[in-house]
Amino acid sequence: MVRDYNNRHALEQKLRSAPTSPAADHLMVGHWRTMATVLARAGREETVREAIAAQSDLPMRFSAPGEWLVVSEVEAPSGLVRWLEELCDGGAYVVDQSDGRVVFRIAGPNVRSILVKGIGLDLHPSAFTVGGSTNALCGHIPVNLARTDEDTFELIVPRSYAVSLFDDLMKMGRAFDLTAAFSD
Incomplete structure (x- = not known):
């Protein structure tokens, strides 16, 4: 028996109908990094x-x-x-x-307020500087967190946790009208 396996992104189902214009706070998922x-x-x-x-x-x-x-x-x-x-x-x-990790990039004026709902780290600019990174938990999910710009953070997560992290981040950002889509 021959089986044809298609390589699909872990969040293909979630981001199929993503908004065309991002809000001020936006979650970008690296399609393939x-x-x-x-x-x-x-x-x-x-x-x-x-x-x-x-x-x-x-x-x-x-x-x-x-x-x-x-x-x-x-x-x-x-x-x-x-x-x-x-x-x-x-x-x-x-x-x-x-193939085993997914990159989330979250940016916007409220990014710290969104992330502190699930990450128990001091994300103040003086404590977590641009270029800084560490392993952390976002809720119960292990992530590698990096600050890549003034109001931009990247979370790298094992592929098997990608859907759970996506759902958690969207709930954490609900009060700020967080939008999400695949990045280019």
Whole structure:
């Protein structure tokens, strides 16, 4: 028996009838993003961190000591893995995470008020600066949270939690008329 499996985004059903014009507070879901986990070998953590940080088009998200999540909007998965392996020069293990994670980008003037309903972190600009990232819980869901701009945050979540996180974020943003759609 031959089976044909279609690769569908985890939120295809939820975002099928998304609004055409975003509200002031808007949740964008990365349709397909390339990302990889980089785990530095013992003693090579600083060398690996510096090598990747020197690349302005490879945003790093802290995951754990000596471990980062690297996201790319332009590289294919195999290209990103190859590029990271070359940059790290044998100093790290690189694993493609593209099919296993979903990227949420939430932006707007009320983004902190929305996120504090589910995330127990101080999101004030002086405490959580642009470029900062950490692992956190949004309700009961594990996320990697990063502040990417003044009023923009990214949440990276395992694919199996994407629908639950989407539903939670939409409930958290209901008072602010949060809209959602796939990003380009």
